[in-house]
């Protein structure tokens with residue numbers, strides 16, 4: 001039988017390369033190991049479609065500005081999931097800088113984690129969030145991780161990563177993302193492999209959801 005309880009929604013934010021995705025993955029694994037289903041969503045899937053924009057222009061888009069995202073759609077989807085409705089979750093391609101044609105049908109879950117760079121800059125989304133986390137990793141470490149990831153997984157050259165970093169990623173971090181740390185309920189240092197933070201947060205979420213502790 002499907003639960004009628006509202007899901008707990010956790011937002012995880014921080015700089016690009018801070019380890020949000022890895023931290024989220026570790027949290028999900030820990031909770032699922034204890035039989036607690038978790039749905040993970042990525043704010044990146046809500047980047048605006050650019051099907052109508054020529055490729056030469058897509059590579060110059062500022063992807064580190066809140067306007068690059070369709071936050072209204074994300075808000076609607078979080079509302080639907082809270083009301084036990086499924087959503088058509090968009091897919092995104094970093095190589096073509098636009099959404100894929102086919103969305104994925106996603107069902108609600110008792111715990112939902114959404115991760116992304118701009119989540120804590122969007123006050124209108126806060127009503128959906130039960131808990132807000134900021135992953136706080138030094139920017140030089142973030143840049144190194146991003147260099148490796150974007151050249152290996154996102155089809156970028158070292159030059160394009162460096163140029164984009166100087167032109168938009170770094171200035172937008174200081175303008176939007178860093179100040180949004182003030183809205184966090186919890187700040188996690190070091191990033192994805194902070195297993196103390198993973199254990200503390202998973203135990204908290206499990207207790208909130210089930211009323212008993214992980215070891216009961």
Ligand SMILES: Nc1ncnc2c1ncn2[C@@H]1O[C@H](COP(=O)(O)OP(=O)(O)O)[C@@H](O)[C@H]1O
Pocket residue numbers: 014015016017018019020021022023145146149190191192193194
């Ligand atoms: N603590 C860590 N130690 C080593 N590598 C890490 C750590 N956290 C993240 N990474 C790696 O750095 C890259 C960026 O991490 P990711 O979780 O994708 O960051 P974000 O989602 O914040 O952009 C990935 O390749 C990831 O595996």
Ligand SMILES: Nc1ccn([C@@H]2O[C@H](COP(=O)(O)O)[C@@H](O)[C@H]2O)c(=O)n1
Pocket residue numbers: 015016017020021044047063064093094095096097098116117169
């Ligand atoms: N077409 C795109 C879309 C986004 N980006 C960069 O992705 C970063 C956010 O994703 P993380 O997983 O790193 O948090 C953001 O900083 C954008 O610059 C891109 O390069 N191209």
